[in-house]
Amino acid sequence: MSVPMSGQAINAGRGTGHVLLVGPLPPPAGGMANQCEQLLRLLRAEGLEVRHLRTNPPYQPAWVGRIPMLRAAVRLFGYLLAARRALRGARVVHIMANSGWAWHLFVLPVAQLALAARVPLIINYRGGLADEFLSEGPAHVRRLLARADLRVTPSGFLQRVFAKHGLSADVIPNIIDLSRFQPRMPREFGAAPVLLVARNLEPIYDNATAIRAFAALRRHFAQARLIVAGEGPELARLQALSAELGLAQAVEFAGRIANADMPALYQRADCVLNASTVDNMPISILEAFASGVPVVSTAAGGIPDLVEHGRSGLLVPIGDAAAMAAAALSVLSDTALARQLRGAGLQEAARYDWAAVRPLWLGAYECLARGVSPAGSAA
Template structure:
């Protein structure tokens, strides 16, 4: 979500649109507040609400990037409420892969708040189906891939040392452990194989210990989060991407792999099958199945013709999510949302 927000901001500013970013994770001021749990929540939330109130008074459309759980209650719900109070159109751009569970078990005001937005937008048909199951209309505007930042690079023959990468955060829902176990199996066939795990998160110590227990610690690099400006170089160095997530919607990491011409093996979680077609532009495996992930990775590494077919198809898929196409969809959504809000504001009760 942060990745898409950053891209939208940069691309709209490049085109001369007046855009104000209101972050819910702005740096703490003063910095020492970050070490005090309760205090840091107040120091982040209160300035966020004030900046929302101020920005909503100057804008025509509020584009709210929303997720499930506490993130909805603390950040998205106040944004929708403030937008409505300040009289600007509100688009809820919902991205939570756990949406069905959240809508089913969450407070009733979640669905009521969503219903009050001028438009509800999701990046995938998967979430569109979830919204409809809960009685909400929505539309799909897909994630953006900025093709100026990613391009296929010629890769030399890797011999017995292919480079695989994982570009997900180190959190339980992304199940990096399955990727490590799969990589350990790949190493039996390719003893020189390397794995880069590009992401940060609370599972780092556990995953480092798992790599040691699997005997692959010297072949695995936990690089931490790689900035968007440098991530293209990581894909250019890769011979394959592993995506082991257990909950997902429309991961931008898969689009980045497609645009970089890197064969991708992913679990079939959530909305991924709506993005990646098995055997066409990537390979799908069951969630949590390290053996299946290893077999799929080996089939790509051992079959250059298959790898080339996946690369070409992935590049074609990425074109569907390029900015020139998605740009027009967002502009149309902004115009329609502003029009709907104007109609509500001028409607005369009968």
């Protein structure tokens, strides 16, 4: 795959036109929305002409969003009209994709329009449930993926899942903007370390296990505090669990934190806990690395591709609160171990800076805009 020096190299290629980037934007904040917002900004800064088709625009008028069937119809109708307009003159269509209803509502229609118009198509699949979706979903999901000019996943984990289903994919990792994060200096926390969970409050992230691990850790650090940054349907259950464990005053449910405010949150943390049961390449772990905060995580999905146990973080079995507590205790009690994890995490974060990821995306766009098949595109 050839690599352009800048976005102008693509714009100056055969014909005129733009890259159409399809995906969500915050709010609400989330991995894919934050990545889409960041990629859009960085590509435009490269001088590339990029138009954006938002998959989660606010409802107009706002009251439509309170009526389930109506809001789905209104959003889909408006989305299809916007997609037709945005496709005019596009040289490459890049769709950020996930599984479930989001695939059928937002990926399928635009992908079919792009294929019908013979516009080169990138499907950038990012869901941790890829294996289940490809195994149990309708056959047209696999057929559509096979017709894409390029399939991109952010991790080797998803690349292996695709290969299991007879589909090749290129790996272009998630991006961390290192200019936003400053490595925190180790501090003397005594009996009062601060732990951080930066995942939404959804069942797949199993924040209950992180809270139980924190309860066990408090036996060693009596004044320890836990910040849970995220929102979701599990809030009431997690608050009740904290109260049941006697942690009501020790656990802070911070709610949704704006992406711009996340660096300051990591500056408060001495250790990050991640208890997810399904995962791909969590941005929260990359952000912890970039902030110099040691990470204790489950080994779910693609996390072992990102975190090397004992070098850049500590990995524990899914659902094992005792193992998570023991790992966190090691990090907080052993300054040499914490220092080593910080250093390795910072080195790992550098691999996902825009300077490292930039040539991969620009190279993919340039190949497709010039009618060259990128290396990983054959089914």
